[in-house]
Amino acid sequence: MHRKYAVEREKRLRSDGIRQWRALDGIVASADTDPFTAVMPRETVHDHVEFLFIGGGFAGLTICARLKEAGFDDFRILEAGGDFGGVWYWNRFPGAMCDTAAMVYLPLLEETGHMPSAKYVHGPEILAHAQRIGRHYDLYPHALFSTHLESLTWDESASRWIVRTREGDKFTATTVAMGTGPLNRPHLPGIPGIETYQGEAFHTARWDFNVTGGDWDGGVMTRLADKRVGIIGTGATAVQCIPQLGRDSGELFVFQRTPSAVDVRGNHPIDPQWYAALEPGWQAKWLRNFVQLQATGLAEEDLVHDGWTDGAKRIVARMLASDKPPAELTHADFMAAYHDSDDEQMTRIRARVDEIVEDPQTAQQLKAWYRQYCKRPCFHDDYLPTYNRPNVHLVDTDGRGVERIDETGVWVDGVHYELDVIVYASGFEFNSEYTFKSGLEVYGRDGRTLTETWAEGMQTFQGMHIHGFPNLFIIGHAQGSALLSNITSNYTDQGFTIAAILGHLRASGARTVEASAAAQAAWVESVLTVPKGIVGGPDCTPGYYNNEGQHEGRRERLNSGRFPGGSLAFFDYVADWRTNGRFEGLEFDGAAVPPSG
Template identity: 55%
Template sequence: MGQGTGSSSHTLDKDALRARYRAERDKRLRPEGNEQYIEIKGLFAEYLSDPYMPVVPRAPKTDHVTFAFIGGGFSGLLAGARLAQADVTDVRILDKAGDFGGTWYWNRYPGAQCDTASMIYLPLLEETGHQPTEKYVHAPEILEHCRRIGRQFGLYDKALFHTQAKSVTWDEGVKAWRITTDRGDNFTAQFIGLGTGPLHVPKLPGIPGIKDFQGHAFHTSRWDYAYTGGDPLGAPMTKLADKRVGIIGTGATAVQCVPHLAAGAKHLYVFQRTPSSIDVRNDRPTDPEWVKTLQPGWQRRRMENFNTLVSGGYEPEDLVNDGWTDIIRNILFIASKGDSQGLTPERLAELAELADFKKMEQVRARVDEIIKDPAVAAALKPWYRQFCKRP
């Protein structure tokens, strides 16, 4: 996540902001909650298909392993790598995707990149010897790093891809976990690990008539480059040059892919329910000379530094220095102007709210700076707290 600069100069009316936030929230609340989304099955099952890798036929597994892990994203890769380092080799990793990567296997839409500093986000950088090319690396580099981990720690021979676990039950007869899958597997494991996560499953809006749409449609997590042209590296989507394109949703994914769609399409319609909070990205290339100054253990130290700061703890230096730690600095700055000794939880909550108000005022002021049409600018301003909707 990027980090903004500057601050609003006018006096904040906190009561008015709270009222505006509540009013904007109440406009958008859906009483059905998650039931507003369409279950992806039947007519919508195609949204779950894998456009990237063909399914490779194989015989079902009916053996026993020491450790089975469900999920081949960061969690599965880390578990596999640490087990390999501990000389535990009888391991199996299952994933419904065609390769390692988890959400980064599926989300290859144009512009996709991480919003946490890559030096702490990408795991096992010191162990693999890889240095991210920029502060917030793009999806192709993240996916390749996942593959790098898989290769280095010998995890590909232990993986069952395009395989979804159907059941995990304790088999008292053999004193082990029994796993069955959609590929006919029925094997046992002494230990089980779970790293499934929610981000690999597309969410479809429950819009009346969506199943009757006659044009070409796909979900951003299954991007159809054969239809749009271009590629995950950012090549122009030339096949959209004569097309009117609509995108539903303005979350973090849309913030990243809309500029690419706008550049490629004849006309782009963005269907927005809630504006996104868009701050300055402050991305930059990684300086190779700076990398040479890093001492062994640097990644663990940076991770611990980041975790301490975003948890409200104290660190003498902010080693990551991004938008996630920015609001903590704001709170500490405000506290330093008053009585920072013996802060009660209530007072700390007030300071956090004030820092949040100031940050969001900056974000809204930036909209006015960039968008010259007042009506359009008003429609793009987010009226909620910073982390209400992923920034």
């Protein structure tokens, strides 16, 4: 098995690594093109706000909701889309749904009084919940939609940020938080000839229903009924939209470089009576339970009970079955338990393919030969059966990818596939260099850019604060909890943290806050002490989790690093840090608060 893993990995290694990808512009609709909302003329903005949040997804919604609860009202949300929703505003491909249970994925359920319709909900319901948060907290009057940030410049003399947008706005903000998400810039594979294709083509993050017909709610894509459709990519997005394409296309050709590991989803409706009986504070309890199981594999009960928590429990059960006392178990013991557990799990997932897919050759090509957490794990009940449809054809490239594209279609291994439509399910930029391809730049003290500051890797304190960039907060997961399985957990926690810091600024009369140089340096070095974990090594196929299989030096480790104790320990540490009144590691108006031990 492990020899097979190594062979399959070697096929897919590329010398260009993350440089193999290219931008959408000039090939398909630009990442900045909004097909859902007409941009209406408005007066440019020239004023001052106390707080600015960049991004109107769940990060901005959750954090600004917490600010509202804390009594802050002088803030603005800048959003490139025409409404709230972030990734769920843009990614309207058919079949889109969360792959983490809605009870923990959707933030502020108790506060808004919303019950998810099912354990895993579809995109339209998720977008509607984002808009519900906006209405519930009266955030719409604070938003500038269809607006693209161009630059942020720190004005030392006034202790505030100068904000410029592509639309001509120029205003100032005392504090700024950036929450553009880890997967916000779609990209295309660097396939030779991709720009020459003359048929219809689009990226899944900019789905074109004018081409396909149908709608995001699952309506039949009638315009594909007589079309030969090709989809390039078989990752998490493709797993969700391929069943819809297979149902509606005249013929569907799935071009696969690497198969996904697809386990059972087991979705079901939420029982209203059960939901109504939940005690107040239930969501905070569920969130902690999910993180606790992800981080330790141990809890009195599993409230979420999904593929994520099940995997962690299996690993820890293996560890506890060893002859060593729990106090003597090491990281090496964890890795050994993970390997044994994963061997069993992946063998079962591959056997599931044989149970469902009728054609033996297709079934063999759909089997994932790598460890489950090397790529984003997938859970779906309709993906594999789609390959039993007579109009659906798997074109496996044996790890090499599509050879080239011409005016009329796609070439693989010397064979030409003529196509009417190409759908690119090729994902997003992840952990790449800081410079935004949209042209955005951040200028801190003395005009130093964030691009320069992070040239050798991300430099932060707690993943949020940056020395030399006062009153700026970075919202995300890197160098913090690094909880990718439920990204909204990070935002929920960070909302409390920012509200506490802004409250201290207001109460103390301080004008600025930033990480001290010493605290940031210590934090960065602590991130480098964390072992790589379960997504590297010879058993992992290349992907965005592991720098496309390339060597990960100091810069790459910093860009994807985490708190040494793991996600649960990070959340516990930050909860104490923001409530003890000391804010160790930050400087307010230049008076350093010493970092904690």
